[in-house]
Amino acid sequence: MNPFDIPAIQMALSLKEKHGGSVTILTMGPESAKYAVYDAMSMGADRGILLCDKAMAGSDTFVTATILGTAITKIKNYDLVLFGTRTLDSDTGHVGPQTAQMLNLPFLTNILSLSKKGSDYRAKRKADGYIEKYELSGSAAFTVSPDAFDSVITTLYEIENTFGNKNIEIWDNSSLSLDDSITGLNASPTKIISHNRVKKEKHCEFLKGSPEKMAETLVDKLTDQGLIG
């Protein structure tokens, strides 16, 4: 499972513990992604849905958000949508905000905590050295900071219980009433033109002069590069 999704699941489960309700796990991917949904359900989620269709392959973040938003709309009775901040592979951080936009939901990124008061949500986030507090009215969406929770380990008892008693639903394009022409690589407005590894370059510079002079020069150079001071 994408490790950046785990805090979002933990936050959903902690809110469920305090306020009731149910937690649904939603992801888009190939059949092999069922493992990640089961993993999340072992943590305590009630329902797991895999959005899986060959016609979804190669979708960019915009189309992914379209598919996720369509699925969330189909679920209907939701009042909170939580995302991980980003994926482990492409690392764009787009999908949460784009899906919230699709659903026309108020939205915050990278939150550290979330509480519910009546129909409102109160969220805390850290940005630019400040702690910010927000209040959002009604249904809302958030991406959850990786720092929001310590990692939890699912027990073997929870895993066995999940595989013995819970099933994953698989929704394809037809069950979402999506035409194949608007999903997948060909429908994606963003194309990756190239993907090359960045070359790491090392430069070695020998200082000259007395030890005192070299030490002084070294401190200046490190300070100039923002490494000390």
Place this chain on the structure above:
Amino acid sequence: MEIFLKEKHRVVRHSVKSFAQKEILPIAKEIDQEQRFPWEVVEKMGKAGYMGVQAPVELGGAAMDSVSYMIVIEEISKAAASLGLCASVHNSVALYPILEFGTREQKEKLIPDLAAGKKIGAFCLTEPNAGSDASAIEATAVKNGSDYIVTANKVFVTNGGVAETFLMFVKTDPEKGPAGISVIIAGKGIPGFVVGENENLSGMRANPVCSIRLSEAVIPEENILGKEDMGRLFSKEAAMAKLMASETSSRVADMAVQIHGGSRQLKVNISEKLKTAL
């Protein structure tokens, strides 16, 4: 091998790997150097289900399959082989024989605490004059009314220093040779029960391997595992021990790859050669 695993096994691997990286790996070097058995981690292993992987739910176990069990031992062993050794001996040759061959009373009395990791199990076969040749054991259990008088000198007992439930191989009928070997369950602390000093091992030092001696200890007959002469039936340990050794080797190979980064010395790629050799 990963592609052959079912979704459940991949979830098990992810979970146990996360546990091992969070709880075991940070202390692996220290417990090995200090010869310290990390009770604080073993307690968490019990709560996670690792000490009763295949025991039934009604007896406090996780009721998982054998592949899941192997994955648990693999991932723990990658982080600290001494704890993989502890869990494999505990599950395979202490808890499992009781589950498979024990009476209903023995199962109900012993398995819940073993499966929860509240008590550690040990397997006492090796003696100074009997190692791989189990038929050469000299330990005896002589019937005396409704008890047995047990005299035994067991050495290199894995988990010996921390275990409370010991499966002791003894001869109940020396005339029968190997067919007269039985297993009797001894609890730590009974009169005549002596735990030796921990061995100063060259590896897996966090496991308290030691000798266990019983000097005319009186053990009630209901502690015979199953019934007399069932001692030859246990053979699971070897497979698990080999698996643990292979996973420990696998971690060494991975570390070699990280250290050498595929660099070539003397025109030989060390990490690739090591991986191939394993």
